[in-house]
Amino acid sequence: MRCLSGRCAARSIPGAPAFVPAAPAFIPAAVAARASRADSGGVQPRSPAMRHDDLTLREGFAIAAARTDAEAGGGQTSSYRDGEGRAGPLAPSSASSAMPTPRDAGGEAPATAPPRRYDLDWLRVLAVLALLLFHSGMPFVAEWGWHIKNAETSSLFLEWMYFLSRWRMALLFLISGVGTWFALGSRGGAGYLRERTKRLLLPLLFGMLVVVPPQIYMERLTQGVPYANYLQFWSSIFALVPYPKGNTSWHHLWFVAYLFCYSALLLPAFLWLRGDRGAQTLAKLRAGLHGGRLVLLGVPLAAAHALYLWFPDTKALVGDWGNFCYYLVFFAYGFLLGRDEGVWSAIERYRWHALRLAFFAILAIDYLRWNKLEPGAGNLPGLLAGTTLSALNAWCWVLTVLGFGKRWLNRDNPLRRYATEAVYPFYILHQTVIVVIAYYVVQVPHESILGKWLFLVVASFAVTMGLYEFAVRPYRWVRPLFGLKPQGGTFGHGNAA
Template identity: 35%
Template sequence: MNTVASPSSLRRYDVDALRVIVFGGLIAYHLAMAYVADWGWHVKSAYQAEWLQVPMMAINRWRMPLLFLLSGLAIGLFQPARNPWRFLKDRTVRLLLPLAFGMAVIVPVQAYCQGVSNGKVAPGFVAFLADYFSFQPWPAGAFDGSDVGITWNHLWYLPYLWVYTLLLGGLLPLLESRAGRAVMARVASLAWPSKLLLLALWIWGAMMLLARDWPQANNLFADWYQHAVFFVVFLSGYAMARGGSDPDRLARARRPLLWVAVVLGAIHVAFAMAAPDGLQGVPLATLRLSRALYTAAAMLAALAWARALLNRPWRWLPYATEAVFPWYMLHQSLIVVLVFVLAPMELGPVAEPLLVLLGTVVGCGLLHHALIRRSPVLRPLFGLKPLRTPARTPAATAPTHA
């Protein structure tokens, strides 16, 4: 039976906890980007390893689709149709204000480090900032986004999520209609093999139709392959929440889902590692199908295991949930700066990444705990809600001393 629960009863600790874990994994992933061989990134260490390509590829295939799925699921649980205009206004402020602040204050140091490393920017951060905010194109290949003069780097997730949220707002009358709710309920009631196949076929179709002409770019206006995947996955999360998908039913299938994801992942990574450049025709379609199947299986397996293991009110969860946004905004700039500073010291392939990891975690933790979360000014700039003012009571307002 499908019932509409109150917002408080729809609390899903597993969704919150999985979101924290996935965002936390971004630190490890972006740290590894500096050390994985043959993968381009903003600043690369001299200590690069080919073996990192295997785990990085295995993670790369599902990490961002899962984030958009969780975003859609969380919005569905929130029930935005109760007050869509207020919801859209709140989301606009909480996404675009941190994006603007991040592009102005946090991200430029990444562009500077990359430009100096590439030999296209002269040392001197203050002089770089003066040129950076003139919004003029830089020498070709200076840094990611140098052709337009400014970059959002890892913050690209924010404008994507904002646009998808606006599109969802426009679709709410259709989705929340009788027919829309019936379709979402039907999709949500599907057994996991059917959900896996539907997601995989959509992802595969997007790759086959769009990936060649519109490859992954993290460019909001020229990223149609990723939009086709991310937006539909985002809508799928919303449909799972509003259609009454039974998370416990999915959790009961966690072991077969895990095995399916592991087997499909091994097949896809082995195929991708062995495939020659310029693959075409049936071999390319088969490689893409293996990727789509693995992506869908990994997302569903993550949801299933999170439901089984994480759906409880962990003491650390409220604090960690609040910390996600500031840590997300800060972590990559800290990684880039630390690699840029430590690389010339030749500390070795163990000490250098450990120091980068330690510095990133300590930096994010200190900045969030000691500064951002306590500041009424900084909180909205890092996507946090305003500080709550305790209610004043007669006892609280009475003088405590003469």
């Protein structure tokens, strides 16, 4: 089949201020006893920001911790209106209450909401903006084909776009996995699957019928295919002949299709890991990831990446075992990281080490590429070494971005709240807008590649945001087609994509 794609245990605080209330009567005795044991451990007093990150403490003393953060002026307090985790970088989902929620089929919901990870919100938004820059550069990059191509191309564009292509989608899948951990904490398995169906499959179907076809139509125009009008072309997508031979495709929405498959496929394992027995296994796995041992997670990634040697990139889902397994590992890693503060602290602490490893890895890859020293088809050991280097490079860049993001981006403001909702519709729309505008931009004579690219970036951003603001955001019946809740508003944790 051809390509369907276009390309602490709870710890008390010795010496805590007097305004921290005692455990309310409704707190279970086991929780109070656990806190008492932590008292005897000599834990040092914590700053308000550290209390914000202490997730387990809020499980037993949610009300007390919220009051303490507010009175201490810690700057970041738990958002009890946001009862879910983010299930991925894009599509929003409904927020839940901070009050205990009833059991759902397939699992239980926790009593309280975890604090919000603003850094993951920002990274998700920045990753999608990077996609805008990347796809706007595709008409001008040398060596790569695309739907619309400029007569003149640039090898310089190839370098920065090659760099982004190593890790940008991996980052989005990992953030999706982190959000799945939070989402399954506020709803059970059946509720989670229903939510993913609404937030992923509906936009995917709408995208394949309405959003993606203009991209294929513009490409066919450049190929001289004689369609009388757009409606004649549009009717051809129902022949269900996969792109590029036919006109049925999900193009850039392959991410949404793969994400739904991952969510459904790994759901039983994820539910088990959130149960009592599975939690012990998960705790052991996380305990082994503290410190520099995080880099060892690159080994399974290297094994998955090796599948590209036999299953080249198609993004067609069927037979696309290289992409499917490689990004599946990143998604599972996101769930593994979850909200374990020990692991996240290690990611932040070793961010400079990860950056150095990533930098030297990409230098090695580029040296081989620039000097045409990449192993040939008959050199299996060399190919395996090269694919291992590529996987480790991607993993180190992801760790670098996560580490610096946690250090500098865990802050809230109105722009974050707006962007968190807008990012999924923006992702769905952006490539179609780019292709349509690029069709006309590449025909402009006597203009530099840089000038055309800058115009394409600015124009595509403006048009995409305009479509979101005036054609998607205000209308209750349109919003679900782009993965948004009908009633509008800012979305909390549990974003579907």
